[in-house]
Amino acid sequence: MELTVECQKRPEGSQPNALRRGGMIPANLYGHKGTEAISLVMNAKTAETMLKKASVNNTIIDLNITDIPWRGKTLVREVQSHPYKGNLYHISFFAVAAQDSVDVEVPLHFVGDAVGVKQESGIVDTLATSLQIRCNPDSIPEAIEINISNLHVGDSLYVRELVLPSGVTVLGDTEQAVVTILSPQKTTAAAVEELEAEAGTESASDSDAEAE
Numbered sequence: 001m002e003l004t005v006e007c008q009k010r011p012e013g014s015q016p017n018a019l020r021r022g023g024m025i026p027a028n029l030y031g032h033k034g035t036e037a038i039s040l041v042m043n044a045k046t047a048e049t050m051l052k053k054a055s056v057n058n059t060i061i062d063l064n065i066t067d068i069p070w071r072g073k074t075l076v077r078e079v080q081s082h083p084y085k086g087n088l089y090h091i092s093f094f095a096v097a098a099q100d101s102v103d104v105e106v107p108l109h110f111v112g113d114a115v116g117v118k119q120e121s122g123i124v125d126t127l128a129t130s131l132q133i134r135c136n137p138d139s140i141p142e143a144i145e146i147n148i149s150n151l152h153v154g155d156s157l158y159v160r161e162l163v164l165p166s167g168v169t170v171l172g173d174t175e176q177a178v179v180t181i182l183s184p185q186k187t188t189a190a191a192v193e194e195l196e197a198e199a200g201t202e203s204a205s206d207s208d209a210e211a212e
Contacts, residue, residue: 004062005050007042016090020044025088029063032072032095040065040093047088051079057105060140063093072097073137075104096137103171104140105130108178112149116181122153128178131159132171141165148179156180 007027010019016026025047027040054061056076063074078092096102107130116122131144146162160174 003050003054003059004064005042005046006064006066007040007046008067009065010039010041014041020087020089025091027091027093029065029070029074029093029095030077031074031099032070032097038065038068038070042091044088047091051076051088051091055105055107057103058107058140058142060096060137061093063095075102099137101134102137102140103132103134105132106141107143109143109145110148110179111145112147114148114151114181116151116153116155120153120181121184122181123184124148125180125182126178127180128159128176131162131178133164134169134171135165135167139165139167141168144168146178148181151179151181153181153183 010026019026019041023044024041025044027042027047029038029040032038050061053059054076056079059076061074061076062071064071072095074093074095076091077094078090079088080090081088094102108128110124110126114122114124117124133141133144135141144162144164146157148157151157156177157179158174159170159172159176159178162170162178164170
């Protein structure tokens with residue numbers, strides 16, 4: 001997915017809180033020129049709409065800084081919000097056009113009906129929902145699709161076994177399991193253990209209350 005948004009250079013001396021009250025969001029652009037950063041400002045509604053469609057470290061943003069002028073492909077690197085109100089506070093962009101490769105996080109999409117579920121009454125246990133990868137800025141996958149159709153009860157799929165798009169390299173532990181098919185017996189046993197643990201916690205709380 002690729003989006004296009006416009007912003008402007010932040011006026012010198014402007015205060016972030018004053019900008020927010022005026023319906024604008026402070027932002028920065030990094031990576032376009034070595035370690036140099038540009039202070040930006042963008043319309044709050046534009047920023048909110050963008051973030052409904054874009055994911056941090058995943059979606060290419062075609063950023064147009066109208067008054068410099070500068071235009072290029074970027075990633076949203078960081079989004080800051082108010083700690084309890086949730087209001088958008090600040091956005092950081094990273095220019096990728098000048099980079100040979102970028103490190104991004106992409107979601108995992110599990111497709112297919114596992115044999116272990118259809119025929120063996122097993123349960124799909126998803127152990128990871130995203131993956132850190134390195135790839136060319138122009139070929140960031142929206143997601144990595146994982147077909148679980150051939151998995152039986154007791155089977156697992158590991159990162160090293162995933163079929164990745166051309167040019168994509170996994171970052172991190174390739175021995176990590178991303179999905180497994182649990183047997184119904186193990187699932188039931190785990191549920192019982194969880195219930196027993198909760199009951200034990202409640203009993204301890206009641207005993208403490210009585211002691212008081």
